[in-house]
Amino acid sequence: MIPIKKIIFTCVCITFGSHLLWSQSIADLVMSPESKGDKYFNQFAYKKAITSYEESLRSQKSDSMRGIISLKIAQSYNQLNQPEQASKWYAQAKETQVSVAAESLLNYAQSLAATGKYAQASHIFKELTEDEGVSASIKAISSEQINAIEEQNRFFINAGRVVIDKAAFNSKYSDFAPLLYDSLILFVSAREHKTFISGLFNWDESNYLDIFSYNPQNGEVKNFSKNLNTSLHEGPLTSYNNNKDIIFTRNTEARVNENTGDNSITKLQLYHAAYEDGKWSKGEPLNFNDPNFSFAHPSISSDGNTLYFASDIPGGMGGADLYKVQKDGDGQWGKPINLGAAVNTAGDEFFPTIHGERLYFASNGHGGLGGLDLFGYDLSKEGKVVNLGSPINSSLDDFGITFYEDGRSGYFSSNREESAFKDEIYQFKSDMDLMPEYQLILLVSDKLSQEIIKEAKVYLLSSQNDTITQLDYENGQYVSTQIEPNTNYKIITTSKEYFSAENDFTSLETAVDAPNTWKKSLSLVKDYDFGMTAFVFENNSQKKLDSVQVKLINNLGDEVPFKVYTDENGRFSYTFSENKLNDRVSYQIKLEKKGFLSKSMTYNKKLDKPGINSLNAMLDFGLNKIELGEDIGKLLGVEPIYFDLGKAIIRKDAAKELDKIVAAMKENPAMVIELGSHTDARGGDAFNLQLSDKRAKASAAYIVSKGIEERRIIGKGYGETQLMNECEDGVNCSEEAHQLNRRTEFKIISL
Structure with a gap:
């Protein structure tokens, strides 16, 4: 097949002359196979x-050498636009650990995508985007293709509405690049025909390209014009002035290959x-041609005054530009x-077609299904390029489209698998606009x-590019035409006297209310000023505390806990937002600040009138440092813990006090406590130490039994070793004085 994507701007001519062919054959005898392959490659004779x-x-x-040769074979198949073979040989080259340049890796990924191996292709595209040494243009192409692979479903959304x-x-x-011309269809072909000089195109040993016509009335295909078709390449072309004038592509005479x-x-x-x-006249070159660069694939506006074409002249965006x-x-x-x-x-754009105010073209730089895809762009407004989707686009090359007046039927070119990977012309008919405007x-x-x-x-708000557009109000509805299929959006709605709302919307929903249209109902809650406020302070100093985390848990709903923070004045x-008049609300309020003891409380209220309720009058928002x-x-105000004489069993009155410690530890999950039990000096030292240790460990075990991790509570008995006063052995003290020493302490050892 003619490798259209590769020969667009570099043509190779056969040189005739027996003396040159003879001298080349002698030289070939002493060349190694690799050197001979390099010579053919540089001559563009890839087969x-x-x-x-x-x-x-x-x-x-x-x-290493097998890898180098495999890479050269892969590059040759890539130039012949045979992705199945190219990807096979690129893979073999990589297996040998041979160094592969970024451009060849890009070709490898593109050949994988062209054969439908999108997961493998995406992996290589991602490698290229993450490699700091890769050029910006290769990164841009790779990034576009990654996005296309990840959101591939959008290319198939209207596939059932187009027949090809x-x-x-x-x-x-x-056969490719069809053009509707009066009652005929003109096209470009490498089929055999009689020319003044016959020969094969060196690139892939195919025939030279010429312009042919097809008559649907009698099925006749013939040479369009002997004056136009020469021994060089001719086509594609465009016509105007009631088809009395054409502009067409032709390659120049040969010049020296510097390589x-x-x-x-x-x-x-x-x-x-x-x-x-x-x-037809023989053709005259247009005045802006430059023999150092290529100008090809013309398409002209209906008035014949604006010509569109592809070129590789300097100053463009990437490879070939329009x-x-x-x-x-x-x-x-x-x-x-x-x-x-x-x-x-940063990639290549080829084969422009003007139909009304729209420009259609082929590109491998915009995200698509692989190879060249066909795209549309509305020249009358600053819109976006639209991929025409499946089945017009495939994983291989799709290009050169032409339309009947309805804009929904016509012909295009493709080398998809059904064509045995050679360029063929397809006819299409759609029951919808190929560039539908979704709303x-x-x-x-x-x-x-x-x-x-x-x-x-x-x-x-589009999740793809963070673009925000405001919807227009029309007859009781809010309408957006800046929507694309297979896209996730956020809808943000605000209105005076209402709470703002944020809703998710996906344009892939199957229930489309009208052709290319989605409808959605949104409701806003009126702002009745229902709410609560309070300030948080330190208990000892009464100082207002800022940056206190206030966690609000709705006891009547299943919402995720909501967090707010106190401001510089200690207020939150x-x-x-979801409540109406006479609703009842119930919230658990938890206060947390580093260096302070956390606490929780419950707020219950019937919303019998609008307003913000101050909670300080009914709840204690003081925190202990x-x-x-x-x-x-x-x-916490824990009362003394008492035990029966000589025993270490937790009594009911002691359990009540220990439960206060349990609650505090649950409120402060990072806190670790040492529970220390002390006795007075009466009794033997050893007995007091042993008894206090049993009581401390029993108290700690009770706390653990209530759900506190064992590592967070340490029970230790000190006996009479840490008296609070002078009531030592032999000292006559009152019962009140001895009581001061019979204590239980809960010291914080870690926060």
Whole structure:
């Protein structure tokens, strides 16, 4: 097949002359197979290069050399646009650990995508985006393709509404770039025909390209014009002035290849021909052509004054870009203008087609299904490039589209698998616009009264690119036409006297209310100023505490706990956005601040009138400051813990006090406590120490039994070793004095 993606801007001519062929054959006898393959590769004779490289591979012993030759075979197949073979040989090259340049890795990933191996392709595309040494253009192409692979479903959303079939006039050779011309279909083909000089195109040993016509009335295919078709490449083309004028592509005469010294490199140029006296003129080059660069794939506006084409002239966005040029008052063409970043990418853009106000073109730089995909762009407004989707696009090359007047039927070119990977022409018919305008219609109403809210502001936020657009209000509805299929959005709605709302929306929902239209109803809750406020302070100093975390848990709902923080004045506020008049609310309020003892409380209220309720009058928002070594029992007001004489069993009155410690430890999950039990000096030292230790450990075990981790509570008896006064052995003290020493302490040892 003609590898359209590869030969767009570099053509190779056959050099005729027996003396040159003879001298080359003598030189070939002494060249190694690899060198001979390199020579053919540099001459763009890729089929011959593969044959020589495969011969060389059979004699290679080392993995590194096998990897180098495999990479050269892969690059040759890539130039021939045979992705299945290319990806196979790229994989073999990588297995040998040979160094593969970023451009070759990009070709490898693209060949995988072209054969439908999207997961493997995505992995390589991601490697390229993460490699700091890779050029910005390769990163950009890889990034676009990653996005396309991740969101591939959007290319199939309308697949069932387009029918395609192979055109009746395809041949066993490459046929592509159809153009509707009066009652005929013109197209470009490599099929055999009689020319003044016959020969094969060196690139893939196919015939040279010429322009042919097909007559649907009688099925006849013939040479379009002997004056236009020469021994060089001709086509694609465009027509205007009631089809009396055409502009077509033709390659220039050969010039020297700097790599090989051969007289073999040519460029593509644009020519004008007119139909006069029953025949076509031979064609004259357009005035802006430059023999150092290629100008190809013309398409002209209906008035014949604006010409669109592809070119590789310097200053573009990437490889080949699309340009336009205006005709001046003297009938000459002006200076080409790049169509800009909205259309052109770091990759290649080819085969423009103008239909009304729309530009259709092929690209491998915009995200697609693989290879060249067909895209549309509305020139009348600053919109986005639209992928035409399946089945017009496939994982291989799809390009060169032409339309009937309805804009929903016509022909295009593809080398998809059904074509045995050669370029063929397909006809298509769609029951919808190929560039459909999708819209979202929203109804915004009061949640209670169901009345339409006319003064809301509704914004659409795309998760793909964070673009925010405001919806227009039209006859009770909010409408957006800036919506795309297979996309996640957030809808943000605000209105005076209502709480703002945020809703998720996905344009892949199957229940589409009308062609290309989604409808959604939203309701807003009126702001009755229901809420609560309080200030938090330190108990000892009464100082207001800022940055206290206030966790609010709705006891009547299943919402995720909501967190707010006190401001510099120690105040926090919270509004009940989902409640209406006479609702009852119940919230657990938990206060947390580092260095302070956390606490919880419950707030219950019937919302019998609008307003913000201050909670300080009904609940205690004071926090106790805590330090390491401090007795938390004093902060909590824990009463003395008593045991029966000589025993270490937890009594009911003791359990009640220990439960206060349990509650505090649950409120402060990072806190670790030492529970210390002390006795007075009466009794033997050893007995007191043993008894206090049993009582401390029994108290600690009780706390653990209530759900506190064992590591967080340490029970230790001190006996009479840490008396609080002078009541030692032999000292006569009152019962009150001895009582001071019979104590239990809960010291904080870790926060």
